[in-house]
Amino acid sequence: MTFPSSSKAFARSTCELPDITRDWLYSTAWKMRYRTAFSESGFGVHPKVTSFTMHQETHTQAGKVMRDLNALGQTYARSEGPWDYQWTGVAGTKVCKPGYHRYGAAIDFTRFDWGSGHYVDTAVHGKEKRRYLRRRYLAVIAVCRKHFGTVLHCYNDPDGSHWNHIHADRGRKAVAADWDYQTDTTIIQWAARDLAGITDMAIDGDFGPQTRQGLATLRKRFGAEKVDPTASSANFLAWLDLISRHGMADKDAGTYKSG
Template identity: 70%
Template sequence: MSFPSSSTAFSRSTCEYPDITRNWLYDSGWKMRYRSGYDRNGFGVHPNVTSFTMHEEAHTQAGKVIRDLYSLGKYHGYAGISRSYQWTGLAGAKVCKPGYHRYGAAIDFTRFDWGSDCFVDTAVHGKARRYLRRRYLAVIATCRKHFGIVLHCHNDPDGSHWNHIHVDRGRKAVAMNWGWETDTTIIQWAARDLAGVEGLAIDGDFGPKTGEAFKVLRSRFGAEDCDPTASNTNTMIWLNLIGRHGMTDQDAGTYQVNDIERHDATAARD
């Protein structure tokens, strides 16, 4: 089943298409929790396991995100410690309003948790200390592996995504395209926080400065022959590289294209 064009999705507010209701993603042990508010430090409060309604395809794709974040934590955990994935925070999924939420094809993530000392809070960590920004970037890259549109604190067209990560199925998880802000912001963020390119705005505009920053990142990754705009497989390799660097808090170049097995990247694609 193909979801409609953006113009159609945002023109009506009637809920459509079959959906399912679950309180877990990928594995029944990885529960979802609803963000009910914030604590005094601005972190989201998620007191209870909660069931959410969404389209079955969106549930499947979101499950792949959690599966891959589990693998990052287990095999590339922060500070070299293997970490077991715990639970996922959400602000919502299917909502009867214009856009992909009404199809159950959009999800708003608020927290990804590997334990009390290793988590991503989407209301805080996107603009926190560098190692936390890197971990947030790892989540963004992983989301992009399975959703074509990823909105966040640096890709926020209407000013409402400062506190959550919105993913939707309005665009398949295809090869990167520098005409899409989702893809350009990931490269800009990686160049700034992984490769140390200073003074680079994360604005979604693939201009000359971003082009030069991309060259730096490409060199560090040993990816001169791996163009992320050329194929979905190449895109997955790049996103896996960014995710691994971000999760382990390592500078670009610690891992290179040759460290990412191509068959694993192909298996993870949409």
């Protein structure tokens, strides 16, 4: 099977790298577990460590997500920190189906676990009533976006299949924010709602007047009036770092400032 060109599949010219099979991400101690079912409460069931085959760059980028989530747990744990990252739930990587999964260029995350009851279950926590769990899910989304250009989730679900997992692929660079792109707009909308307290914010990927106001509020709260997330990848990474820190620590926007 011919791998698609880098302009279509990856942000970098690394398509010549091979597929690899691993049961860990970033650290051999941070295992992957396959979600096999759902509990009566709707949580994913991940009974054992599982190896997955994927393109080498996907493994590298996913590993960076786990590295950053561990760092967040070390410094910005909501309570009883530090939290040491433990394992990752996965629903699939290289699968014979349309899209980037066909080439091992995508990964579906189902759980992020720091141990001692501190985790994100992607089938439940995105629309959880408890705000601190929605904030933690948002932190995960922001970290995923740092390393993958496309991030689909319960609020960015074009085909109705992503309510229970986070899909990440490299079909688009981890570049400056683009408000015509739902991956980026939903992150800002979610942050405006759950970090800045704009409780009626619609998370629909439409960058309209309400979202513009939400962005303006976040700029002020973050002290980031001069940091335009659409101007450069570095600027957007700064915003994603702010969002992930606030979300992980369960803090209101403005607790941590830009720069």
